[in-house]
Amino acid sequence: MALADLRTLERNEDGIATVLGILAQRFGERFQTGQAIRTQHSHTTTYLPSQAPDGVVFVKSTEEVQDVVRACAAHRVPVIPFGTGTSLEGHINAPGGGISIDLSGMDRILAVHAEDLDVTVEAGVTRQDLNTYLRDTGLFFPIDPGANASLGGMASTRASGTNAVRYGTMRENVLSVKAVMPDGSIVTTAKRARKSSAGYDLTRLLVGAEGTLGVITELTVKLYGIPQAISGGVCPFPDVDSACKAVIETVQMGVPVARIELINALGMRAFNNYAKLGFAETPCLFVEFHGTDAGVAEQAETFGEIAAGYGGGPFRWTADAEERTRLWKARHDAYWAGMTLRPGARALSTDVCVPISRLAECIVETEADIAQSGLVAPIVGHVGDGNFHVLALMDMDDAREIEAVEAFVARLNMRAIAMDGTCTGEHGVGQGKIAFLPYELGAGVEVMRAIKQAIDPDNIMNPGKVLPAR
Structure with a gap:
């Protein structure tokens, strides 16, 4: 059994060339195509070989992410979200080339609701920075995967860590996310209420999707009192x-x-x-x-x-x-x-x-x-x-x-x-665990594939991840 699925996807050379020009004009120096930066945005602590994107754009807002996704969607060019690069299973590789969206500059803490025990942050905020900010409030965010990961990345991989036995994982602690979808639309998956019976659970759908259904740009997470x-x-x-x-x-x-x-x-x-x-x-x-x-x-x-x-x-x-x-x-x-x-x-x-x-x-x-x-x-x-x-x-x-x-x-x-x-x-x-998903989920993989096809029919969102090739 092959351990990792490192297939090279078909490249859309004309579309990539067009998008490179669009983003260079739109973002100037915040769009980079140098080899060193591109390699950095495809290499983590994983042992898997690097598959570099064609360009990296350093975004500052949800609206800028939307601009990037719209350009990529119009020309069928892959989009690969990047947080801090601490993932371990080839999540940020670009097997079909495309654009890496670096969210590390989206690092604002937008609103602390101490009385409700929650906080809304941009996706690039790291767990250590959040807890430093919260120190004087008597509150903290407990999810601790070890690395100083971004909260957007932690939500995307459904991370947990040393405190999970008491406080749960990102699945239990994310109340809502804002995400840019494959067509460039912006979706907020829920309000801040602690529970809801209103419709499909879109928050849980995007938490753990590893960027294959959309780009998380903001999230609201639970807080706890410092013991x-x-x-x-x-x-x-x-x-x-x-x-x-x-x-x-x-x-x-x-x-x-x-x-x-x-x-x-x-x-x-x-x-x-x-x-x-x-x-x-x-x-x-x-x-x-x-x-x-x-x-x-x-x-x-x-x-x-x-x-x-x-x-x-x-x-x-x-x-x-x-x-x-x-x-x-x-x-x-x-x-x-x-x-x-x-x-x-x-x-x-x-x-x-x-x-x-x-x-x-x-x-x-x-x-x-x-x-x-x-x-x-x-x-x-x-x-x-x-x-x-x-x-x-x-x-x-x-x-x-x-x-x-x-x-x-x-x-x-x-x-x-x-x-x-x-x-x-x-x-x-x-990429590293794809081969084992059918053994674990069986026909559930086809349900996942149907969801992916419905939301991202052109397969531009982090392609080559999670779902096995047919």
């Missing part, structure tokens, strides 16, 4: 199976953990290399609790008792903000930490998600697969909701090794699907 108290710590375990079973019992008992992250033994070695932590190189759970002083102490005590029942501990936790920040920075730097295990190698970062009851089985089988394949591949995971990541390191000059890594990732995806899980919990499909 009175936060505590967290690290708990070692004798093996991955024990750690996973402790996670399952913690979740099933209703302990309101805010974050519960697994790092396997190889991952802990990488953390020690990169962050100089000095922890034992055994599987560990990084845990965090939010609430009152008494509440977080009680939650930590309960978790410690559960962990001890599976041979885990000692569970060392702290309410000290500086120490907690150090721990979570190490977790967020997992990609770069993993690279220290094999200097000079390239990394393929992949993720799957399974029902929590199948988590231990899936991770144990995956570790055995890694060992049998002779790979270097640490595991980390947002295991409170059954999601985990594998960072497979490989020599890009060794075709057999690349083939072995891709075969392993294919087995991992199919293993998760066979356990009633998904081939991607948060990275998205892009």
Whole structure:
């Protein structure tokens, strides 16, 4: 099974040439066709080869996005939205050429409704910038995929991250989006009400569509009160199976953990290399609790008792903000930490998600697969909701090794699907996961294809992503 769908789509050379001229006249220096900038807008931390667009336009407003889309629609030229370039599955590649719309300049926070616990922002606002802006309000936005991604990109890939076990994913936290559709029209999918029974759920349709149905330019998201108290710590375990079973019992008992992250033994070695932590190189759970002083102490005590029942501990936790920040920075730097295990190698970062009851089985089988394949591949995971990541390191000059890594990732995806899980919990499909969508969704893929055809009949919106070729 081919891991990634990197087919080159037919180029509309005449249309592209015409649109390049239109955009150069319309945007001046904010439209660039230099090779370095075009390559930058097709290359992320993915290992997939770059497929560069023909031009990059740096937009400042929804109306400017509309101008770009209208020009591209008139001449059937592909449009590829670009946020911060932190995606992992080839989402921003341009297999048929076309125009990359860089939304990073759309970075205004438009309205904070503190009394309603929501905020409206432009798509280029990053999660860190939003939380810095909100700091004095006593509110925060909890979705944390690790990278300082833009909110528009996070909505497009239905991102989540370390806090998802308590606060949910982008799917649960986006109230409404404004988007430019393939015909150049502007659609606002909902009002700010917390619930609605009015018509189709257009917000959920665009959240997770990866730019294949429209370009998100604004969004309204939920906010939460900053907890009175936060505590967290690290708990070692004798093996991955024990750690996973402790996670399952913690979740099933209703302990309101805010974050519960697994790092396997190889991952802990990488953390020690990169962050100089000095922890034992055994599987560990990084845990965090939010609430009152008494509440977080009680939650930590309960978790410690559960962990001890599976041979885990000692569970060392702290309410000290500086120490907690150090721990979570190490977790967020997992990609770069993993690279220290094999200097000079390239990394393929992949993720799957399974029902929590199948988590231990899936991770144990995956570790055995890694060992049998002779790979270097640490595991980390947002295991409170059954999601985990594998960072497979490989020599890009060794075709057999690349083939072995891709075969392993294919087995991992199919293993998760066979356990009633998904081939991607948060990275998205892009080009890298296309082959697995029919196994996961079956006839649902044809329903998706019908929606795409109805909304984007000329296939100009991020073509070559999500949907398999017929």
